[in-house]
Amino acid sequence: MTKHAVAWTEIPVTDMEKSVAFYNDVFDFGMTIDNSGPNPMAMFGATGNAIGGHLYPGKPAADGGNTIHLYVPDGLEATMKRCEAAGGEIVSPIITIPPGRFAYAKDLDGNSLGIFEAAS
Template structure:
């Protein structure tokens, strides 16, 4: 087994870039901006190439949350993240799930993408 990172980047397809940017900014406390300088518009998670793990782009999401699930760290508590997700138009589909590094809940973003709302365990 290697010690190199296994997942190096994620790309999440969305149907409405403005709506998706507003959702991820509201839920995760990002300052995402749409970058149209490349061949395809995108908005980076966290709005920086330093320490980011992916972006959203115009595309066709899997139906009903049936695509891959990405877990994104919340800026605060899981309860705050669940409330922000619901208020921003997402749907939380599980109770809190505890795992050794923290806890999370599964949710669906407004485009139907499966996401995990992750609260890391306090150090």
Template structure:
């Protein structure tokens, strides 16, 4: 990838088997303030970017995570990639045993949340 996409994705939905545990994991790793809401067809816990110009939003919901081969959502981490990796392990997730992948826009590693959802931890290139 030779560019930093601005807003190619507009919304994300991440299935979790335990909504409260999923909320704790994502709040811990990404340092988000997540907001629970009830409504059809079920309860959700939303995450939002700091402003409409700084990314996309989404939610976690009670559901069945994809098996191997499901999609990977890359999410920007606060702070350094190394700090985010530590937060994943401490929150009950796993990080794939591989060095960070460096691309022109920054660098990332692959991780799994406690339900096995594939997530990319992305640290943007400084100054760019």
């Protein structure tokens, strides 16, 4: 198994249904709410060796908390437009780095997100 620095991510949200719809609209995840455990959760990116995570009912950090960078399903600009259309906020210009390009955004609860497009 490949060793990664990050094992898992969790994003606290105040409204599971609205947040699942937001992340599905923006990133095309196909998430559903799983109520089989002690708390509801909706998983994303947990296939194979991929690092995944989930949304869960919780209290987001007042300042946006840590930033989780998520891959775009298509172009960066298209994903940024979907983010805004779904109720999120783009909070930076596009930033280019050797591995690709990204922009900072906030979800419906103000959680900090990096919307990342890998270099081709």
